[in-house]
Amino acid sequence: MESVRAAVYLSVCLSVLTSLCQGQRSPDNQLLSAPDEPLLGLTTKELAEALQGFLDEADSRVGLSVEKKASVIPRCDVGERCAMKHGPRIGRLCxxxxxxxxxTFFLRCY
Structure with a gap:
């Protein structure tokens, strides 16, 4: 989770730095790039698809932590395990x- 957050922060910082530096370059030193020119052997479309997949995966991880922070506890049926014993403490599962x-003795819903 922290590595994903660090990667996102790094990419945002690099994009801001790049956009600021673009204004400092002289027009004759700027590179002319074609929209379909491959970068590192990948086309723009392939790079966009890879980035979209990475962001979708990061969103799914973030969604799980938000549910835990919001204290959303799922419902469990009668007879299902509803708690777990952690030493002297009992933690709720559902x-x-x-x-x-x-x-609290059987740790099941009755």
């Missing part, structure tokens, strides 16, 4: 349905 409760 919330029992209405009319049932989590038995």
């Amino acid at each position: 919330d029992c349905l209405r009319g049932t409760a989590c038995n």
Whole structure:
């Protein structure tokens, strides 16, 4: 998670730095590039698809952490395991349905 965040911050910083430096270059030193010219052996379309895949994967990871932070606890049916024992403490896995409760001895909804 932290490596994804660092990569995003680095890419944003590099793009801002690049855009600032573009204004400092003289027009005769600028490179003329064709839109379909391959960069590092990849076309612009392939690079865009790779970036989109990376961003989709990063969004799916971020979505899971947001759900945990929002304290969204899933519902569990009667008889399913609703808690887990961590030494002297009991951690909740899910919330029992209405009319049932989590038995702290069996750690199941009854």
